[in-house]
Amino acid sequence: MDKNEPIYFTRGNPATDALPIDDFRECADAIFKEEGRVLFQYGHYSGYGPLRQWIADWFGVAYEQVLLGNSSMEFLTFAAALFVEKGDTVFLENPSYDRAITAMKRVGATVVGIPLEHDGIDLQAFEAALQKSVPKLFYIVPDFQNPAGVTISIEKRQRIAELAREYGFLIVEDAPYRFLRYQGENPPAFRELVPEKTLHISSFSKIMSPGVRVGFLIGPKDIMPKLHKWSEDTYIHPALVTEGIVYEYCRRGLLEPNIESLKALYAPRMACMLQMLDKHLPGIDFIRPEGGFFLSLNLSDEINGRALQENAEKFGIVLSNGSGFFTDGQGDNFVRLPFCGLSPEEIEEGVIRLAKAIDHHRI
């Protein structure tokens, strides 16, 4: 670590050193040899069949319930295009994944942010918002949320599932971090609680490689034909070549051990960050996640958060713009802290610098 280099608390990248490049080389070569004539030719609009089947078996769903795509992010644009008309309401957690907010605003949705608490959204606020306007979609990151790090409790999940049935809205469950739990047990996914109303979106970005851009969507059988067709009309079919590499990696049984080794790498990084925050930022409100990529701080009004974000580089750190994660212009005092791509040394030094920067911006 170079003491003169800034420490980036920005993008949620996996650790580059953990990318299993040599395995990818072997998998690519083997699958290109075996299936090159399929992978490099035009293919099916729902993606490479063997990988679809592998995922269907993994999740215990039917083949036609699985759609592959060039990132899970793009599925948000599919859902927005198919189910949201200009002026329709969409609910999101507040804060939420900035790119999801953008995807919904891009189609002219009226975006309603439901306040996020330490155990998931504020249910009272949710039900009050439902009384005003039933959303077409409720976009949620239930596990180790991006950006806050929150996991929604089982009780809140159950209530939301009930409400989805009662009011008929679709839940868009964005769950790429769910595989990376460092302690405790996963509560059931919305896909399990209310499968008929859930589009479960996930990807290999956090557990294998983001650069392959292989995402997948699992949805109810009655809705899937629309999504498959949208895929075809958007790009004929997603990239088969990368799907072939991912398939070979999975078929060889490399995914599960890779997830285990990522957990072994990331868990101490999260622990280190929590320890450093306890030590250097006592009294600050922050989320204690049990997995994933992020935790977050909610700074009190005694801190000038906007100035902190703008001046962070002077203190040797780079922060994301907090307000990008909010539906309504809040977020000056919200700080997202990704930890997976940083070494423990960088985390230690980064939190020390952050503490100094925060201290400097007390009002």
Next chain:
Amino acid sequence: MDKNEPIYFTRGNPATDALPIDDFRECADAIFKEEGRVLFQYGHYSGYGPLRQWIADWFGVAYEQVLLGNSSMEFLTFAAALFVEKGDTVFLENPSYDRAITAMKRVGATVVGIPLEHDGIDLQAFEAALQKSVPKLFYIVPDFQNPAGVTISIEKRQRIAELAREYGFLIVEDAPYRFLRYQGENPPAFRELVPEKTLHISSFSKIMSPGVRVGFLIGPKDIMPKLHKWSEDTYIHPALVTEGIVYEYCRRGLLEPNIESLKALYAPRMACMLQMLDKHLPGIDFIRPEGGFFLSLNLSDEINGRALQENAEKFGIVLSNGSGFFTDGQGDNFVRLPFCGLSPEEIEEGVIRLAKAIDHHRI
């Protein structure tokens, strides 16, 4: 060739036997070794930098004028989303690429088809349509058009370029076949005639591999920031892994010889089809292309084209639905004939079967 198998005159696939799989294996392994830490990680929303630069040099444009994407098809949806509001007019050739018609209708465009003649669109009809409504976009496949096989003359190109300047509409020039001219010389592209008003869209699908899904867009500097941003907001970034393979293939100087060998493979197929049509379908109006993947027949009213399409399989051939290529429900008597993915034997037998089928459907 199995005499009992139908011959597919449908999708415009490149010849599977011509896919250079072994080269792809070598290129993948080399670039993954060298650049794996970049290619398998998150990257830039405009695509893999070295491939962008390679394309910029190839076309003699600035780096920022090049955007990479997961197919050229998807760029049509970008152009539609960015430049067409519901109810806006879009011009296309009639017939046109069926997926382009779908992409424009999908955003609610009022689609106007300009009749296609043997040397490109009917200019009089084009100017008359301009008087009624100036389009936001004019989508055109100028070289060896999909589906008709027509190449638009230089005189018509020049006039359209003038009109684009005068009326201010954007030309979306879809040019994946331009590299595959089997005789004669390419006229200038719209990109060259009116660069400030042209989005030039192309891909490696027809000259290397469709399965990699690597397309590229070249546009004017003032418009590009919107497109780059749309890319980021759609999928964060396109698939770097496949772009890396394509880059290595190009860097090694393999693209140009591959194009030459494809021309050597496809030119006799086109010649064979023309010869067979002359022999077995005398008096039928068909396009004589000088390159690309397709030629087409315009059957006279003496033929029941709809019944021909529906019954084709009984005669051992499969035809595309002609009306899918038209903006206005025409096309029953339009037959697209792709020739690149068929062997000369299949072409000979296919045309004989087609002639029988047509003969059977005389009214």
